[in-house]
Amino acid sequence: MTTKYVYLFQEGDANMRELLGGKGANLAEMSKLGMPVPNGFTITTEACNKYYEDGETINEEIQAQIMEYLGKLEAETGKKFGDAQNPLLVSVRSGARASMPGMMDTILNLGINDVVAKTIADKSQNPRFAYDSYRRFIQMFADVVKGLSKKRFEEIIDEVKVQRGIKDDLELTAEDMMTLVERFKEFYQAELHESFPTDPKTQMMEAIEAVFKSWNNERAIYYRRMNDIPSSWGTAVNVQMMVFGNMGEDCGTGVAFTRSPATGENKLFGEFLMNAQGEDVVAGVRTPQSIDQLKEVSPTAYEQFVDICSKLEHHYKNMQDMEFTIEGGKLFMLQTRNGKRTAQAALKIACDMVDEGLINEEEALLMVEPQQLDALLHPMFDPEALKKATAITSALPASPGAGSGQIVFTADEAKEEADSGKKVILVRLETSPEDIEGMAVSEGILTVRGGMTSHAAVVARGMGACCVSGAGDIEMHEEEGYFVVGGKRYNRGDWISIDGSTGNVYGEKIETVPAEISGNFERFMSWADKARTLKIRTNADTPRDARQAVEFGAEGIGLVRTEHMFFEGDKIKAIREMIVAKTDEQMQAALNKLEPMQQKDFEGIYEAMEGRPVTIRYLDPPLHEFVPTDPEDIKELAKEMNISYDELAQVISGLHEVNPMMGHRGSRLDVSNPGIAHMQTAAVIKAAINVNKAHPDWNIEPEIMLPLIGDLKELQYVKKMVTETADQIIAEAGVELTYHVGTMIEVPRAALLADELAQEAEFFSFGTNDLTQLTFGFSRDDAGKFLPEYYDAKIYENDPFARLDQKGVGKLIEMAVTLGRQTRPDIKLGICGEHGGDPSSIEFANKLGLSYVSCSPYRVPIARLAAAQAAIKQK
CATH class of the missing domain: 3.20.20.60 (Phosphoenolpyruvate-binding domains)
Incomplete structure (x- = not known):
């Protein structure tokens, strides 16, 4: 019997996590619950493992099933892939069994080409949106599938902004976006000596293969090793109809948690950007608005979202981390998963949910990762030393804790300095998934861009590192090895301190004191001892x-x-x-x-x-561990023990x-x-x-x-x-x-x-x-x-x-x-x-x-x- 490698969302459920991955299983579950989930299908983890078994090739059987289910998606949506009249665009996203935020790859707006872009521009009467989507797709495809430099694409954008005399991406016009599309394609051609692919089905197969490949990229392997995730699990791939947050001012995208991932407070916590796509929020390219402000910007979508948040938390009996898009004022849910949280938040959420009658004590115990407790037991800034210190800037308290270290600007520097025994603070314009090893060895992370749900914040909270993000006052000169804030220059190797609980940044080393543990910690641990x-x-x-x-x-x-x-x-x-x-x-x-x-x-x-x-x-x-090996030390010990150098040297040699x-x-x-x-x-x-x-x-x-x-x-x-x-x-x-x-x-x-x-x-x-x-x-x-x-x-x-x-x-x-x-x-x-x-x-x-x-x-x-x-x- 032929193995089934592809499932429509409505064919799955939350219990199929091993096969559909976490994202696919949860999309299927939300669909079953009647929530507004754009239609799509999931290619299973078994297909990923088969890809590696077959020498990193998607075999004909799997390709045929993907095309069959693409046809079903077209029938469901009434749109056709690559069509000049009513085109279907999709996102292609990874989705492992265990949540691995930022470790693997995503491609949005897939299926677009010159013809499709013109159709979308004409139909939407919004050419800026059409060509913004097109340039984003080229950028992501080139990065994820072909490994081209993300930095160069950003430089091209900056060059166009300089030519136009503008500073903000939102000021770019439709003509600017069309210019970017052409310049991006030229860069692609020059680097790879081939044209950018125009056939949507070719685009899709290459994107799916790239997601499979990303299961074994360096950052994913490192994350798996850190979190005890077997390589045999593989990743699923989710292909989903695009909904657009970048179509205009009544469109937007956001990330939210049903409770604060930093403190555990039972209050909706999140951020959104209008006229943007999801990567803008996660990557921290623009500083977003708080989720509370969505009430004024799009009240109907906000009320619906609040209701969905409550339903999802009660359904999964855990704090949820969700991604959403608003298109033309209408809300769509793109993801839900159990949210990463700090140790303090994890304990508060577990205890509060028991008190709310949502879960019992044993269920609460299973909600907290044991390694997270480590973050509660290590030192915090000495309050007396803190009184004498003056913050050089303050930004978003993205992940609690205190860290002092010497400034480094790259993940490689962080690893090198940490290996030599130094304590470091990783200072970045914005972090990317490639930085994970540097983040893991740093005392803390400081970013100039990004919000509370940026990559830096999410990963730092997951690994128990302190993080301050969105420090926009900092003027970065990374290549020259310094940054400026408040008119003062701070060089690579200088000491700074960051407080992930307050968002304060200090231009000096601050002493720490042991953490105090009480309250929720004692209560929670008493449950553990009972169990x-x-x-x-x-x-x-x-x-x-x-x-x-x-x-x-x-x-x-x-x-x-x-x-x-x-x-x-x-x-x-x-x-x-x-x-x-x-x-x-x-x-x-x-x-x-x-x-x-x-x-x-x-x-x-x-x-x-x-x-x-x-x-x-x-x-x-x-016994040789108790005696010296250096001749000078042997001479000193011989004198101390009142025996000759030769005699002692002979004894030491005999222990070899x-x-x-x-x-x-x-x-x-x-x-x-x-x-x-x-x-x-x-x-x-x-x-x-x-x-x-x-x-x-x-x-x-x-x-x-x-x-x-x-x-x-x-x-x-x-x-x-x-x-x-x-x-x-x-x-x-x-x-x-x-x-x-x-x-x-x-x-x-x-x-x-x-x-x-x-x-x-x-x-x-x-x-x-x-x-x-x-x-x-x-x-x-x-x-x-x-x-x-x-x-x-x-x-x-x-x-x-x-x-x-x-x-x-x-x-x-x-x-x-x-x-x-x-x-x-x-x-x-x-x-x-x-x-x-x-x-x-x-x-x-x-x-x-x-x-x-x-x-x-x-x-x-x-x-x-x-x-x-x-x-x-x-x-």
């Missing part, structure tokens, strides 16, 4: 980090990296003495110095956690390993140097006894984790050192103290032999950083050098060190879980690698029924919400 089954712990090595994690809702510590405690002053000296020790006496003397230091550290962490469980991992890295990450580290150090395990055990147990005496209600039960174990005998050998030391100290203290010994599963062999290890290990914690490294067989420190080529070749879609590889590493974890439970049904299981804060990895952990995940303090709220969402989805 989840997975415990959330933190990775913390200091009392300060531990306290911060508890403030964010951590229920324990899943990983204390004891080696992080050795790098300070006296501690580093003591561990170096241990490393260079030649006799047992020298070794023990060094360990005797370290023990009380470790004990004090553990007491501080136990105090900070107030009786919550704490898992302490024994010394893990190779060809592959230290797979060498003498973890529990292998304890096998070679049993004193280390005895010392750390003594510190852990004595600290617990002391803190329990001071706080008997806490009843601390130390969890001792032995790293890099790969064999049962190895585990038994090191565990015996731990238990002998611990039991002796407990007996001598005359107290009762329960402690637990477990291991990290980070060597593939440990996962394969988990049933054996569970005979001795009371808990497993999956060290997914090393387990990933050893399973893939590449170093996480070096993989960044070649992984980009793997992404380009579609071998890997994501960095496996950032998002757990469920197919390979996950199979080992699943195997270890099953085997471990066979031996010890009540075994405690957790993840303590960086994946513990990644939502997709948390969903996997929940599916396996793990006890907890552990992540860095600032990712604890993200993990709490992700765990709640996983529990709700897996019910």
